[in-house]
Amino acid sequence: xxxPMLPGAEEWGSLAPHPESVTYRRAADVRVLxxxxxxxxxxxxxxxxxxxxxxxxxxxxxxxxxxxxxxxxACTMVYADPQRAAEMGARIRSFHRxxxxxxxxxxxxxxLEPQAYAWVHATxxxxxxxxxxxxxxxxxxxxxxxxxxxxxSLGRLLGVREGDLPAGWQAFRGYFDEMVEDxxxxxxxxxEVLEMLARPTTPALPPRALLRLGWTVARAPLxxxxxxxxxxxxxxxxxxxxxxxxxxxxxxxxxxxxNAMRAMTPLMPSWLLNTGPGYLSWREEEIARxxxxxxxxxxxx
Numbered sequence: 001x002x003x004p005m006l007p008g009a010e011e012w013g014s015l016a017p018h019p020e021s022v023t024y025r026r027a028a029d030v031r032v033l034x035x036x037x038x039x040x041x042x043x044x045x046x047x048x049x050x051x052x053x054x055x056x057x058x059x060x061x062x063x064x065x066x067x068x069x070x071x072x073x074a075c076t077m078v079y080a081d082p083q084r085a086a087e088m089g090a091r092i093r094s095f096h097r098x099x100x101x102x103x104x105x106x107x108x109x110x111x112l113e114p115q116a117y118a119w120v121h122a123t124x125x126x127x128x129x130x131x132x133x134x135x136x137x138x139x140x141x142x143x144x145x146x147x148x149x150x151x152x153s154l155g156r157l158l159g160v161r162e163g164d165l166p167a168g169w170q171a172f173r174g175y176f177d178e179m180v181e182d183x184x185x186x187x188x189x190x191x192e193v194l195e196m197l198a199r200p201t202t203p204a205l206p207p208r209a210l211l212r213l214g215w216t217v218a219r220a221p222l223x224x225x226x227x228x229x230x231x232x233x234x235x236x237x238x239x240x241x242x243x244x245x246x247x248x249x250x251x252x253x254x255x256x257x258x259n260a261m262r263a264m265t266p267l268m269p270s271w272l273l274n275t276g277p278g279y280l281s282w283r284e285e286e287i288a289r290x291x292x293x294x295x296x297x298x299x300x301x
Contacts, residue, residue, distance in 0.1 A: 005093070005159040005161070006086075006089065006090055006093065006156075006157070006159050007086070007156050007157065009083075009086070011156070012082035012083060012085070012086045012157070013082045014153070015082070015086075015153045015154060015156050015157050016077075016081075016082040016085045016086070016153075016154065016157065017078050017079075017150055017154060021146070021150050022139075022143050022146045022147045022150060023078055023147055023150040023151060023154070024078060024079065024274075024276075025274060026128065026132065026137075026139070026143075026147070026274075027074075027078050027128050027276065028075065028078070028079070028274050028275045028276035028279070029131075029132065029136050029137070029272070029273055029274065029275070030268075030272045030273075030275050031131055031132075031135040031136045031261050032127065032128055032131040032132070032136070033131075034131055034134075034135050034225075034226075034229040034261070035127035035128070035130055035131035035134075035135075035229065035230075035233060036067075036127070036230075037193070037197045037226055037227070037229065037230030038127055038130070038229065038230045038233040038234060039123045039124055039126065039127035040193055040230075041190060041193055041194070041230060041234065041238075041242070042119075042123040042126065042127075042184070043119070043120050043123050044187060044189035044190055044192075044193055045184040045185055045186070045187055045189075045190050045238070045241075045242070046115075046116050046119050046120075046179075046183060046184060046185075046187075047107075047109070047183075047185055047187060048109040048110070048111065048113050048115075048116035049111075049116050049119070049120060049189075050185070050187030050188065050189035050190065051101065051109050051187070051189075052099045052100075052101075052109065052111050053189040053192075053193075054187070054188050054189045054192065055101050063196055063200065063201055064201070068283070068286075069286075071279060071283075072283055072286060072287045073088060073092060074124070075276045075279050075280050075283075076088045076280065076287060077089065077154060077157065077158075078154070078276055079276035079277050079279075079280050080280060085154075085157055086157050088157075089157035089158040089159065090157075091290065092158055093112070093158060093159045096111040096112050096117065097111075097112060099111035112159075114161065114164050115164070115183075117158075117159070117160060117164075118155070118160045118161075118164035118165050119179060121151070121154075121155045121158060121160050121165070122151075122165055122172070122175075122176070124151075125147060125148060125151040125172075126176060127233075128147065129144060129147065130233055131233075134232075134233065134254075134258045134261075135229075135257070135258050135261035135262065136261065136262065136265065137262075137265060141169070144169040145168065145169045147169075148168070148169045148172055149167075152165055152167070180235060180237060180238060181237070184238065184241070185241070186241050186242050186243065190242050194227070194230075194231075194242070194244065197223065197226050197227045197230055198223045198224075198226075198227045199223055200219060200222060200223050200226070225257070228250060228253055228254055228257065229254070229257070231244050231246060231250075232246070232250065232251070232254040
């Protein structure tokens with residue numbers, strides 16, 4: 001008999017992260033947001049995910065709203081109770097059922113293709129570890145193993161099957177390198193994401209002159225910093241494949257940014273070292289309405 005794609009209620013408690021887990025303690029450090037664009041580029045360079053984003057996503061029209069709804073998804077999966085995490089996982093999988101189409105070169109795609117669906121989940125773990133390595137508190141080898149084990153368990157709540165992702169961090173490293181080498185492509189969605197990162201659209205702001213003036217001043221530096229982190233975390237191979245430039249000056253800027261972010265650690269309050277619980281409280285009403293997005297912002301809402 002084929003095992004069900006989603007686990008039963010009796011498994012939820014053992015699959016969702018608990019407050020003492022590495023995932024719960026480290027996944028929502030505010031500095032992990034610097035790797036959000038990097039993870040998104042990894043996702044949309046998979047041909048199936050890229051086609052889904054280009055044809056179905058609303059991130060171009062409402063990137064800030066899409067970001068919030070994606071954070072709603074991620075924080076619910078990690079920081080809510082097991083029942084709400086399982087319900088979110090089922091909702092995300094349901095969204096993906098309607099995401100399909102002819103795709104580029106006439107190849108039909110579906111968002112629930114096991115390789116693509118699992119890849120999106122895997123990129124988030126990669127982003128967490130790399131963000132801490134470059135901007136925060138680097139993981140030990142043991143912590144990487146624990147995080148990956150917990151992340152694979154969390155994936156079960158999304159319908160990522162046991163065999164869809166490798167067991168063990170070292171096996172994941174090999175899997176990740178193979179995906180980068182052989183599967184990721186310069187899709188149309190890659191260019192769309194790079195454009196969005198470099199030139200962030202104006203968020204919905206109250207009609208206050210100071211706020212709008214602040215955004216006008218901050219927009220260009222924000223776009224530069226986000227692009228610097230997103231492109232800088234990519235491997236040289238992917239930078240060449242995506243046809244994005246990377247200079248010695250860029251490399252120096254990224255090193256300075258990383259050093260500054262790491263130096264802040266002793267001064268950071270606990271709510272910035274783990275923003276997840278506070279974020280869930282802030283977005284409680286929106287999440288309760290079901291106004292959420294998929295990990296790669298593929299689904300219509």
